[in-house]
Amino acid sequence: MLLITCPYCQETLPEAEFTYAGEAHIARPADPSSYSDEAWRDFLFVRSNVKGAHFERWRHFHGCGRFFNAVRDTVTDRFLTVYKAGEPKPDLAKLLEDAE
Amino acid sequence: MTVIPFDFRPGTLVESAGVSIRILMPKTRLSLRARTAAVPAISRALGVAVPEKIGQRASGEGANAETEILCLGPDEWVLLTDVEQVGTITAAMDAIYKEHPHSLVDVSDREITVEIFGDKATDLLTLGWPRNPLSVPIGEARRTVFDGASVVIWHDSETSWRLNGWRSFMPHLLGLLVTGCRELSAE
Numbered sequence: 001m002l003l004i005t006c007p008y009c010q011e012t013l014p015e016a017e018f019t020y021a022g023e024a025h026i027a028r029p030a031d032p033s034s035y036s037d038e039a040w041r042d043f044l045f046v047r048s049n050v051k052g053a054h055f056e057r058w059r060h061f062h063g064c065g066r067f068f069n070a071v072r073d074t075v076t077d078r079f080l081t082v083y084k085a086g087e088p089k090p091d092l093a094k095l096l097e098d099a100e
Numbered sequence: 101m102t103v104i105p106f107d108f109r110p111g112t113l114v115e116s117a118g119v120s121i122r123i124l125m126p127k128t129r130l131s132l133r134a135r136t137a138a139v140p141a142i143s144r145a146l147g148v149a150v151p152e153k154i155g156q157r158a159s160g161e162g163a164n165a166e167t168e169i170l171c172l173g174p175d176e177w178v179l180l181t182d183v184e185q186v187g188t189i190t191a192a193m194d195a196i197y198k199e200h201p202h203s204l205v206d207v208s209d210r211e212i213t214v215e216i217f218g219d220k221a222t223d224l225l226t227l228g229w230p231r232n233p234l235s236v237p238i239g240e241a242r243r244t245v246f247d248g249a250s251v252v253i254w255h256d257s258e259t260s261w262r263l264n265g266w267r268s269f270m271p272h273l274l275g276l277l278v279t280g281c282r283e284l285s286a287e
Binding site: 001008009010011013014016017061062063064065066 | 172173174230231235242243244250
C-alpha cells in the first residue's frame with residue numbers, strides 16, 4: 001500500500017484513505033466554443049501518460065476531504081512531493097535533483 | 101432482502117474480558133462549514149475555542165460542558181452537543197451569520213456512535229483500520245476509513261475509543277467489531 005502525505009492534514013497516511021483523481025494542472029478552457037472538435041477532444045480525453053514523474057491529483061476522501069496535487073514516479077510509485085490545490089506547479093528538475 | 105442484525109438500541113453490544121462495545125445514547129451532531137477567518141467569531145459565539153488543526157478537538161465549560169467540537173478539515177467541523185443546547189447554539193450562530201456566512205446543519209440522525217473500551221480496544225481497531233491507532237494522540241480524533249467505510253474515530257483514553265459511522269454502514273462495521281471481540285476473547 002502506498003503511503004501518501006496529505007498537505008492539509010500534514011500526516012503520512014495509508015492509500016486507503018485517498019482516491020486518485022487524474023492528471024493535475026489541466027485547466028478548463030475559458031472559451032470552449034472557440035475550440036475545434038479535435039482540440040476539445042484532446043482537452044477532455046488525451047492525457048500525457050508519462051513514464052516517470054507524473055503530476056496528478058489526489059483527494060483525501062476519508063479524511064479532510066480535500067483535493068491536492070502530487071508528483072509521483074509512475075515507475076517506482078515514489079512520491080516526489082505533494083502540494084495544496086491552487087499552488088503553482090513545482091520545478092520538476094529541482095524535484096528530481098532532490099530525489100537523488 | 102436486506103437484513104440489519106442490530107437495532108442500534110443504546111447499551112452494551114458485546115462484553116468480553118479484553119474489550120467491550122457499547123452503543124452510546126443519541127447526541128446532537130451539527131456539521132459546521134465556515135471560512136478560517138470566521139473562527140474567532142465562531143469561538144466567541146459558541147463559548148468554545150474552535151480548533152484549527154485537523155484532528156484536534158475542544159470541549160465547552162460550565163453550561164456547555166457537553167459540547168465538543170472537532171476539526172475535520174480546513175473548513176469543516178463537527179459539533180457534538182446535548183439536544184437542549186441546540187437552540188442556544190443555532191441562535192448564537194444565526195447572530196453572526198451576516199458577518200460570517202457559514203453552514204450549520206443538524207446531522208444527528210446520520211450517525212451512530214459506539215464506545216470501544218478495554219485493554220484490547222486498540223488491538224480491536226487494528227482489524228479494520230489501515231493506520232497505526234497510536235498515531236492518533238489521546239484527546240484527538242480523526243476522520244478516516246474503517247474496513248471501507250468513512251468513520252470518525254475518537255481517542256478518549258489509553259483503553260477507550262469512540263467510533264462513529266454512518267447508520268447504513270453500521271451493521272457491517274459492528275458485525276466486524278463483534279466478530280473481532282470474539283476472536284480477541286478466544287485468545
